[in-house]
Amino acid sequence: MSTTSFFNNLNSTIVQLRSLLSNTGVYYARSQNLMNQDSVYGLTQCRNYLSTQQCVACFDVAVSAVESCSSVNGANVFLDNCFLRYENFDEFYANPQTTMDVGVAPTGVCSNQSSNEPTTFTQTVGELLTDIQVATPRTSNFYVASTRQISSGNTTIYAIAQCVENTSRSICQECLNTAYNNLHSCLPSIEGKTIDLGCFLRYSATPFFEGNQTTNIIPFLSEGSSSKLCMIVGASVGAGIFLLIVALSLWYKLWKKPKADEASDILHDSEIQGLINYTYKDLQSATNDFGDEYRVGKGGYGDVFKVILDDENIVAVKKLRVAYDKAKLEFKREVMLIRSVRHRNLLRLIGWSIDGPELLLVLEYMPQGSLDTFLWGIKQGTLNWRQRFDIIFGIARGLVHLHEESHVKIIHRDIKTSNILLDDDFQPKIADFGLARFQLEDQSHVTTQFAGTLGYTAPEYATFGRLSEKVDTYSFGIVVLEIISGRRCTDMNFGHDNHYLLQHAWDLYEKKIHIELIDQALDPNEYEEEHVIKVIETALKCTQSPASSRPTMSEVVLMLSSGRSLEPTQLTRPMMVGPDRRIHVNAT
Incomplete structure (x- = not known):
């Protein structure tokens, strides 16, 4: 093998893969270069919850990571959001019926932090993983994203499963069966994922995709699925509605008091030293219900609005995007930690609001805008x-x-x-x-x-x-x-x-x-x-x-x-x- 020729082919393959991923809606790409008999076959795949820009960016990171593999004729890079593979043979590339040829068993990677409610957490996550394990091979693109609520609390579990597109339904199912067995051993860790050449399975108590990016898996589940949701849907209408109402009423009575007490603790703490505790209604009114005419910026954490308060001070209000539970408590802790962080080159925090449906930060306003x-x-x-x-x-x-x-x-x-x-x-x-x-x-x-x-x-x-x-x-x-x-x-x-x-x-x-x-x-x-x-x-x-x-x-x-x-x-x-x-x- 000519090193120069091989790496020229490899560079060309990577350029082609990236070009394919740059097209909207493309999450899976293959490319090959066979010049001078130094063949390079490559494939890459992103998770379907990514935007095109995010997918390409993850691919770039994967390319960066294979530099340490410069002395070999093949490499695999596994990232949470994508993977990249190249080899000098085409068996994995050309034949979707080929079983995965990795030399070791699929690997499970587990978080070192366990759930505070291990029994319920393990049961719920196990059922969710079972459902997406069953549903994914039955979808057209071998991809599923789903969530499940922990019944004893407010935690939401996020999970995805994905198989390489250029495979078969049976191989996808076989790969996910093995992945499930490896991942189930992680429980009750709050996060786990599998590493395998043919499929990817991940769950987490922390959101890693948006709530509106889930897949309706019910049509893909068999009658014998373990999903509790399916069992409820399959119940008789009269008895199902009655039992659901009873369950919801009992759950509400158990849930309401601790949540009310928790919120009361926050709201009674009407002032964190050095900061103003604004009411949500005042900030909502000052921005005309956060209207577009007051919006001056958008960021990864949320939208920013220009607000003129009663004393004619101009401030910026950041409305945070929050997609996780117990956000108010975490928000309060962070505000308490940073309230005294003051420096001429740090944006000053003026106040906060926690009594409405969104969490708001009130910051000093910079008329020149961003760099x-x-x-x-x-x-x-x-x-x-x-x-x-x-x-x-x-x-x-x-x-x-x-x-x-x-x-x-x-x-x-x-x-x-x-x-x-x-x-x-x-x-x-x-x-x-x-x-x-x-x-x-x-x-x-x-x-x-x-x-x-x-x-x-x-x-x-x-x-x-x-x-x-x-x-x-x-x-x-x-x-x-x-x-x-x-x-x-x-x-x-x-x-x-x-x-x-x-x-x-x-x-x-x-x-x-x-x-x-x-x-x-x-x-x-x-x-x-x-x-x-x-x-x-x-x-x-x-x-x-x-x-x-x-x-x-x-x-x-x-x-x-x-x-x-x-x-x-x-x-x-x-x-x-x-x-x-x-x-x-x-x-x-």
């Missing part, structure tokens, strides 16, 4: 170098406060240009840090829930869920490259290369021409090349892999404050390729 509008929006090209550097430096100082100076370490997890707001003096303020998860001092954290934006997110977090403050360092580096270049991190077609921004920046750096990264909208008379080069090198240092090679944010502030450039030997290209769609065998 992205100045880089590639309607205000594109209007920032000079001094303003851009001040924004970079301010973001760094804000992250230092979150990581090191606050009473609790806060890892943002979603640093990006749309989460950087600008005040009238073009000083940056980091938004949405109040919705991050918290990490205690001197503790590492592994999360099973991805909460970032692919393209900005560090490879170890996007791929394996490993969370540390260095995840924010990586995202900061990407944002700096965007600020300097005026280009999105997902932009392509830099010269002759079909590369994304990060790959393009590293290519320029290794050719010692990284000064060419500078936005052409900047006046060359407004900046010193040596200064900009130092900032670019600092950004690249922030994107290195592994995470331990990245500086802390306090070290970044020192780098930006000092007058010296980094030595070239201090910088090493990330081990991941990033979203550039190609595998670089000799990358270091």
Whole structure:
């Protein structure tokens, strides 16, 4: 096998797979390249709850992960949201009747946290998994997403099953039977998933798809299914309605008092020190029932509205999207934790509202809007170098406060240009840090829930869920490259290369021409090349892999404050390729 020929074919195959996934509604793609007898057969599949953009982004992460497989002629990458496989043989590719050829049994991956009500949780999840195990092979696309409520509480279980599209119903069923046996051993862990070449099965007590993305599995269930819902539907109408009414009335009596007491505890706590507890009706009235004319932004956490309160203060109200139970208690705890987090480069929390159907945060209003509008929006090209550097430096100082100076370490997890707001003096303020998860001092954290934006997110977090403050360092580096270049991190077609921004920046750096990264909208008379080069090198240092090679944010502030450039030997290209769609065998 010619290494050069094989990897040329592999790169071509990956480009073709990505192109196919870029079409709306395509979740499964195959491609092959047979030049010079160095065959490459590849396939990839995304979960059907993803958007096209999310699917392609997950594929990019999978491509990045196979760089460590550069010495072999096949690889498999399993991620929560997608998988990628390539080999130099076509048996798995061409024949849907072929049984899966993985050398080990399907693997179950279980959370180390158990449910507080193990018996009921195990029973409910077991029934849900059984139902989707039965239903999935009977669907046209071998995919099911379903939810189930825990009867003794307010927990909702989310689960999906998916088989490779180019297989048969019998092989899909066989694969899911094995996957179910492996996954059932995880219970009563609150989350579990299986790893297998032919199918994927996952459940979680934390939402990982929207409630309106479920599949109606009832038509696909056999009469003997274990689903309690099916048994209720199959009951006689008169007796079924009577029993249902009795059950609901008993459940309501048992449920109402603790829920009322719980809500009372929250609402009687009418003020968290330093914050204003607004009523939902007042904020609803001030926004004309959250009308579109008051909406000034949309984000991953919710919509933002511009509000003028009685004292003529202009504030921003963020209406949170919440899709999990006991949200009010968690919301209150987070507000209590962040109420005293104040810094000139962090968006200030003014108040909150918890007494209505939505959870609301009241924040200081930034009339200039978000940074992205100045880089590639309607205000594109209007920032000079001094303003851009001040924004970079301010973001760094804000992250230092979150990581090191606050009473609790806060890892943002979603640093990006749309989460950087600008005040009238073009000083940056980091938004949405109040919705991050918290990490205690001197503790590492592994999360099973991805909460970032692919393209900005560090490879170890996007791929394996490993969370540390260095995840924010990586995202900061990407944002700096965007600020300097005026280009999105997902932009392509830099010269002759079909590369994304990060790959393009590293290519320029290794050719010692990284000064060419500078936005052409900047006046060359407004900046010193040596200064900009130092900032670019600092950004690249922030994107290195592994995470331990990245500086802390306090070290970044020192780098930006000092007058010296980094030595070239201090910088090493990330081990991941990033979203550039190609595998670089000799990358270091």
